[in-house]
Amino acid sequence: MELRFSGKHIRRARTTLATFGVILLAACTSAAQASPYVMFRDPQCGCCEEWAKHVRTGLDHEVTVREDRPMAEVKAEAGVPGDLVSCHTMEVDGYVIEGHVPAREIARLLEERPEGVTGLAVAGMPLGSPGMEVGGRVQSYQVIAFGRAGKSVFASYP
Structure with a gap:
């Protein structure tokens, strides 16, 4: 049995595949936007809530706050240096x-998803960083990228 396809069938198949690709891309994008942002914090720390507000506003994304695990355990499991x-x-x-x-x-x-980076960190609690705004006082600080690629300065403030 020999199958023959006309130009019309081929164009229809291409259109169907292109439509499927657009739907798949939209689904993946929605899934990434819907992925939860989960912040672990010590219930005694007030600046964490202020930082979570900054993230909610700055990234237009909900942040789930958890206070149910020991922070040393969370950081060790996450591989924070x-x-x-x-x-x-x-x-x-x-x-x-x-x-x-x-x-x-x-x-x-x-957006960039740099190779070998597990995450970003601002060590300590520098004044003037998001959530640490205190009376206009500002300390310089760096955002450090860390992971398989080692550590590197991702950004410097101010």
């Missing part, structure tokens, strides 16, 4: 965000 530890840890779309990382750097990470 000891010298980059801060007060809260967030998981977002396969990345780890440690401390007071500005929302625009998280957006950049999610």
